Amino acid sequence: MYEVIAQGQGPLFMDPDADKARAFFRQKKRALANKVMPLKDAVAQFVHDGDYLCIGGFGANRTPVAACHEIVRQRKKNLIFAGHTSTHDYQILAAGESFNRCDIAYIIGIEIRGLSPNARRYSESGKVQFCEWTNYALALRFKAAAMGVSYLPGRNVLGTDTFKRSAAKIGRCPFTGKTYCLFPALWPDVSVIHVHESDIYGNARFEGIGICDLELARASKRLIITCERLIHNDEIRRHPSHTLIPHFLVDAVCEVPFGGYPGNMVDEYFSDEDHLKLWLESEKDPAIFKKFMDKYIYGVDDFDGYLELCGGIKRINQLRAEEHMIDLRTQRSECHA
Amino acid sequence: MPECNTMELMVIAASRILENGASVGVGTGAPLAASMLAQKMHAPDLVIMFEAGGISPVMCKMPISVGDSRSFNKALMASGMCDIMESCQRGMVDYTFLGGAQIDMYGNLNSTVIGDWEKPKARLPGSGGANDFASFCWKILVITPQDARRFVEKVSFITSPGYLDGPGAREKAGLSDDTGPHKVITNMAIMGYDRETKRMQVESIHRSFTFDDVQKNCGFPLLKAKAIVETPPPTDKELEVLRKEVDPEGYIISKG
Numbered sequence A: 001m002y003e004v005i006a007q008g009q010g011p012l013f014m015d016p017d018a019d020k021a022r023a024f025f026r027q028k029k030r031a032l033a034n035k036v037m038p039l040k041d042a043v044a045q046f047v048h049d050g051d052y053l054c055i056g057g058f059g060a061n062r063t064p065v066a067a068c069h070e071i072v073r074q075r076k077k078n079l080i081f082a083g084h085t086s087t088h089d090y091q092i093l094a095a096g097e098s099f100n101r102c103d104i105a106y107i108i109g110i111e112i113r114g115l116s117p118n119a120r121r122y123s124e125s126g127k128v129q130f131c132e133w134t135n136y137a138l139a140l141r142f143k144a145a146a147m148g149v150s151y152l153p154g155r156n157v158l159g160t161d162t163f164k165r166s167a168a169k170i171g172r173c174p175f176t177g178k179t180y181c182l183f184p185a186l187w188p189d190v191s192v193i194h195v196h197e198s199d200i201y202g203n204a205r206f207e208g209i210g211i212c213d214l215e216l217a218r219a220s221k222r223l224i225i226t227c228e229r230l231i232h233n234d235e236i237r238r239h240p241s242h243t244l245i246p247h248f249l250v251d252a253v254c255e256v257p258f259g260g261y262p263g264n265m266v267d268e269y270f271s272d273e274d275h276l277k278l279w280l281e282s283e284k285d286p287a288i289f290k291k292f293m294d295k296y297i298y299g300v301d302d303f304d305g306y307l308e309l310c311g312g313i314k315r316i317n318q319l320r321a322e323e324h325m326i327d328l329r330t331q332r333s334e335c336h337a
Numbered sequence B: 001m002p003e004c005n006t007m008e009l010m011v012i013a014a015s016r017i018l019e020n021g022a023s024v025g026v027g028t029g030a031p032l033a034a035s036m037l038a039q040k041m042h043a044p045d046l047v048i049m050f051e052a053g054g055i056s057p058v059m060c061k062m063p064i065s066v067g068d069s070r071s072f073n074k075a076l077m078a079s080g081m082c083d084i085m086e087s088c089q090r091g092m093v094d095y096t097f098l099g100g101a102q103i104d105m106y107g108n109l110n111s112t113v114i115g116d117w118e119k120p121k122a123r124l125p126g127s128g129g130a131n132d133f134a135s136f137c138w139k140i141l142v143i144t145p146q147d148a149r150r151f152v153e154k155v156s157f158i159t160s161p162g163y164l165d166g167p168g169a170r171e172k173a174g175l176s177d178d179t180g181p182h183k184v185i186t187n188m189a190i191m192g193y194d195r196e197t198k199r200m201q202v203e204s205i206h207r208s209f210t211f212d213d214v215q216k217n218c219g220f221p222l223l224k225a226k227a228i229v230e231t232p233p234p235t236d237k238e239l240e241v242l243r244k245e246v247d248p249e250g251y252i253i254s255k256g
Helices: A018-026 A039-046 A065-073 A090-096 A118-123 A133-148 A213-219 A232-239 A273-283 A286-298 A302-309 A312-321 B005-013 B029-042 B081-089 B130-136 B169-173 B212-218 B236-246
Strands: A003-007 A052-055 A079-083 A099-104 A130-134 A152-155 A170-172 A179-184 A188-196 A222-229 A252-255 B023-026 B048-050 B095-098 B114-115 B120-123 B139-142 B178-183 B190-195 B202-207 B225-229
Touching: A039 A065, A039 A222, A039 A252, A052 A065, A065 A090, A065 A188, A065 A222, A065 A286, A065 A302, A079 A090, A090 A118, A090 A273, A090 A286, A118 A273, A118 B120, A130 A179, A133 A152, A133 A179, A133 B081, A133 B130, A170 B114, A188 A213, A222 B169, A286 A302, A302 A312, B005 B139, B005 B178, B005 B236, B023 B081, B029 B048, B029 B095, B029 B139, B029 B236, B048 B081, B048 B225, B081 B095, B081 B130, B095 B130, B114 B178, B178 B202, B190 B225, B202 B212
Parallel strands: A052 A079, A052 A188, A079 A099, A099 A130, A188 A222, A222 A252, B023 B048, B023 B095, B095 B139, B139 B178, B202 B225
Antiparallel strands: A003 A170, A152 A179, A170 A179, B114 B120, B178 B190, B190 B202
């Protein structure tokens, strides 16, 4: 038992009791069942008002953007959101005012592209209750949940105001007497992770960095997988070492080609910097931004409609060339390193 | 000295601090440009790590995000956040390279709020991975413009730990032994920290600036190192590589 030395003042939005989580996972179905459905249905069925929601990827990289749009389009409300490595995902969900509580690691910023004016307005409006964490602190919270334990220690956050506004505790190590920050497990109600490939059962794999998605997939009570392509189960079984998320974690599989646009999807398409700039520009004036949202999110039936408005397959092909660093005109590689 | 803007000057001065063979956890923005320049100039074996999972990429195009595909282009490994941060926590990462909205004399960094946390004048992104890197890595490097609104007596919020309130405070808080702020690189000077007091001290001043210029643009009294030297000016080669190979799109250097 740790001796508790200090306690952050922030709100703990979720119960860190491992036995309650086990009781949930006990009844979760393990069978190989076809879970393919339209994204619209998956969001309607698995994302409920008031849920704790996590979005995989890293801001605008391998992020399930289509799912964020659908959550906003279905006007889900009062969500608790993990602002973990979030950039464009936070920007979209803030535009929908979809959440009213947020565990912060990184919000509002769109990395070197600048700060989102609308996300900042919403975050400063008093409508959202916040708790401060860091990227690794939230990663540890997912990792603890994935492990089935109620907390994990870390040597970060200590000594700072980030700690004071967190819901972490500081405790003494029973072996060494040294001081550690203790992070409570976080089992999200629902998460969405975008991958390259999945079979119909939800055996899923992606290329490139994992970010925090392996931990997040295992921590989540319900999991929606959106994928660039559905592949046959035979292909999964041919390369079992490539499977990163097994089917029994997954509740819905949605085939959404280009579902990470305007973000980057490694080996598929680079981020659409012009369109991300349009978001930031439109947000400067709330009246203009309302029109932007009406056109691009509320005015379309689904993500295909958004892609068409943004230039469709022609634009995607340009972003493919950019991803592979090929000059479309000369067909030469732009990478000389 | 060749013509260059303040951002170019900062990025070049910062890039020289990273020695070949060292490992560095890199944050978004100017630190990324400095690390990339170091890799192309004098430190081809610099182990560059990004919090999202990229390890030792060949950076032929500047990543726009520390998690985009360029951050692990031809990399040695595409890993994940826990692996990266735990390598830092285990003691295998020499430097972290960060930005920040506000910094105080002990190198504490604020990227969370300006003003009161409950009712902020401005809400900023928060820690991201900065607190983690600043807690775990051996030496913290910060790159930020010399400006009294950034170099403040008291930061609104300590997001990421410097020396907290002085000597011994990091260890007392439970942070790893012998870690902490190392250098601050601005457009006017390079600052280090006094060994005894852990306060920021001017060590090197860029050509055409004086100690008074640096002090005037700093909201707290700066110490002077025993011998303050002149920063060697950017070379034509450094500027050429920075402009043509590191940031031809001007994501960073156009902000100078």
